Amino acid sequence: MEELKQRIVQEGTIKEGNVLKVDAFLNHQCDVGLFDRMGAEWARLFAGKRIDKILTIEASGIGIACVAAQHFNNVPVVFAKKYQSINLDGEQYATSIHSFTKQKDFHVIVGKRFLNKGEHVLIIDDFLANGCALNGLIELCEAAGVVVEGIGIAIEKGFQGGGDSLRERGYDLQSLAIVESMDPATGSVVFR
Amino acid sequence: MEELKQRIVQEGTIKEGNVLKVDAFLNHQCDVGLFDRMGAEWARLFAGKRIDKILTIEASGIGIACVAAQHFNNVPVVFAKKYQSINLDGEQYATSIHSFTKQKDFHVIVGKRFLNKGEHVLIIDDFLANGCALNGLIELCEAAGVVVEGIGIAIEKGFQGGGDSLRERGYDLQSLAIVESMDPATGSVVFR
Numbered sequence: 208m209e210e211l212k213q214r215i216v217q218e219g220t221i222k223e224g225n226v227l228k229v230d231a232f233l234n235h236q237c238d239v240g241l242f243d244r245m246g247a248e249w250a251r252l253f254a255g256k257r258i259d260k261i262l263t264i265e266a267s268g269i270g271i272a273c274v275a276a277q278h279f280n281n282v283p284v285v286f287a288k289k290y291q292s293i294n295l296d297g298e299q300y301a302t303s304i305h306s307f308t309k310q311k312d313f314h315v316i317v318g319k320r321f322l323n324k325g326e327h328v329l330i331i332d333d334f335l336a337n338g339c340a341l342n343g344l345i346e347l348c349e350a351a352g353v354v355v356e357g358i359g360i361a362i363e364k365g366f367q368g369g370g371d372s373l374r375e376r377g378y379d380l381q382s383l384a385i386v387e388s389m390d391p392a393t394g395s396v397v398f399r
Numbered sequence: 400m401e402e403l404k405q406r407i408v409q410e411g412t413i414k415e416g417n418v419l420k421v422d423a424f425l426n427h428q429c430d431v432g433l434f435d436r437m438g439a440e441w442a443r444l445f446a447g448k449r450i451d452k453i454l455t456i457e458a459s460g461i462g463i464a465c466v467a468a469q470h471f472n473n474v475p476v477v478f479a480k481k482y483q484s485i486n487l488d489g490e491q492y493a494t495s496i497h498s499f500t501k502q503k504d505f506h507v508i509v510g511k512r513f514l515n516k517g518e519h520v521l522i523i524d525d526f527l528a529n530g531c532a533l534n535g536l537i538e539l540c541e542a543a544g545v546v547v548e549g550i551g552i553a554i555e556k557g558f559q560g561g562g563d564s565l566r567e568r569g570y571d572l573q574s575l576a577i578v579e580s581m582d583p584a585t586g587s588v589v590f591r
Contacts, residue, residue, distance in 0.1 A: 235480065236513045239465050240473040266457035270465035270476065273431050277466075281432040284462065288427065321428045 208248050208383035210241065211361065212398055215384055221391045225336070225364065226308075233361060234267035234333050239274055245383055246275030249331070249359040252381040256356050258282055259326040262348065264315065264340055265289055271361060272331040279329065285321045287344060290314045300350045304343035307336070315343050322351035335360040335382060338369025345378075357381065365399050400440050400575040403553065404590055406433065407576055413583045417528070417556065418500075425553060426459035426525050431466055437575055438467030441523070441551040444573040448548050450474055451518040454540065456507065456532055457481055463553060464523040471521065477513045479536060482506045492542045496535035499528070507535050514543035527552040527574060530561025537570075554578065557591050 220228045232238040258279050263272035264287040272284045289304075290313065299316040306313060322328070330344050341358065348355050355378060363370045363382035373380050385399035412420045424430040450471050455464035456479040464476045481496075482505065491508040498505060514520070522536050533550065540547050547570060555562045555574035565572050577591040 230510060231513075235477065235510055237461075237465055237468075237476040237478070238473075239468045239476060242465060243469070243473075266461060266478065266480070269429075269458060269461040270478075273429055273434060273462035274465050274469075276429075276431045277435070281430075281435075284429040284431060285427065286429070286458065286462075288458070318422060318427055321423075 208245065210244060211384045214238075214241065215362065215386070216396055219396065221389045221394055221396070223391050225367065225389075227362065227364065227386065227389060227396075229362065233271075237270045239270070242271050242274035243277070245271065245361060246278040248383060249275055249329075249381060250278035253279075253329060253357045253359070253379070256329075256379075257327045258329045258356055260285060260322075260328050260353075261331055262287065262317070262322070262328050262344060263331045264344060267334075268332040271333055275331055275359070283321075285317060287315045287317045287347060290316065300347045302343045302346045302350075305339050307339070315340075315347070317347050317351075319351070322348065322353050324352035326351075326353045327356040328353045329357050329359060330355060331359045333361045335363040335370050335373075335380075336367040338372060341369065341373065359383075362386065400437065402433065402436060403576045406430075407554065407578070408588055411588065413581045413586055413588070415583050417559065417581075419554065419556065419578065419581060419588075421554065425463075429462045431462070434463050434466035435469070437463065437553060438470040440575060441467055441521075441573060442470035445471075445521060445549045445551070445571070448521075448571075449519045450521045450548055452477060452514075452520050452545075453523055454479065454509070454514070454520050454536055455523045456536060459526075460524040463525055467523055467551070475513075477509060479507045479509045479539060482508065492539045494535045494538045494542075497531050499531070507532075507539070509539050509543075511543070514540065514545050516544035518543075518545045519548040520545045521549050521551060522547060523551045525553045527555040527562050527565075527572075528559040530564055533561065533565065549573065551575075 357379040360382040552574040
């Protein structure tokens with residue numbers, strides 16, 4: 208998606224440790240006009256698929272998913288919640304995700320009544336790097352018996368491999384911008 | 400807002416300890432069609448006001464704020480981030496908020512470059528009870544020198560007093576549903 212790539216080039220900052228900061232428009236300050244056009248683009252990319260629900264994960268996925276859902280007949284958006292520790296009461300699907308950014312594990316839950324066996328789900332998130340968060344969401348979907356119809360990502364860091372691994376596993380993964388390489392010294396970004 | 404009150408009555412559950420669960424449509428599973436109509440209602444209630452930006456707090460405020468922003472000329476949405484501990488690098492406004500629900504304090508930050516002196520801000524959040532979270536957001540606004548033009552809340556628990564305290568302080572607070580009392584034994588909800 209050309210507009211998103213341009214915004215990354217113009218407003219993104221690259222930091223050591225594979226960090227791409229896009230907090231001016233994507234995940235701290237949110238450009239909802241851009242989110243709307245991202246939603247339209249995913250609707251085009253996933254046209255013809257049955258999407259009963261959109262699943263995302265707090266916090267930065269929520270705004271994107273909610274605006275995008277308007278392009279999918281206003282299907283419900285469910286966001287998985289993160290917890291440091293958790294007392295499961297049996298009413299949630301839960302898994303554990305390792306965050307390389309924060310160097311810790313956290314628990315992720317979704318209320319069982321919000322993922323119903325046989326539903327077709329589109330997963331949406333802002334970033335895909337090594338794929339830990341997405342794999343956690345997929346695990347929750349498998350536990351619930353829902354079909355992962357597609358995965359829509361705003362920015363994929365292609366060089367970290369999570370996306371290609373998901374494609375190899377057969378998932379219909381559509382990233383609106385795939386960063387192939389980036390250089391903190393020069394600030395340059397190369398897209399796939 | 401009649402539709403929201405009906406949804407609370409039909410789908411909300413009341414638990415001991417002043418807990419009103421509305422996770423089927425507001426803050427775990429999100430009804431984005433409802434969010435859109437909530438945004439339209441706030442646009443009506445705050446008509447004529449200058450709104451440069453919408454400020455909310457993660458996680459449940461984000462989806463509501465992003466969809467609502469479409470009724471305010473797609474102004475940017477900034478969400479304050481919660482942290483258990485924090486290393487401030489001087490680039491954030493920060494404050495501390497006590498959560499009665501989670502029985503702990505957490506830090507809340509907003510990047511300084513996303514709140515600019517003189518801007519007029521609308522604060523949006525899903526719930527207002529005792530007002531701790533909102534007071535934290537107002538503190539961040541005061542630190543930044545931005546004008547809090549209004550506060551839009553989905554559900555106010557009127558009996559917990561946070562809303563009336565803010566009204567007494569002169570804030571233009573518009574809650575779409577104000578719960579005056581609720582009874583976990585009978586499941587009944589009385590609106591103001």
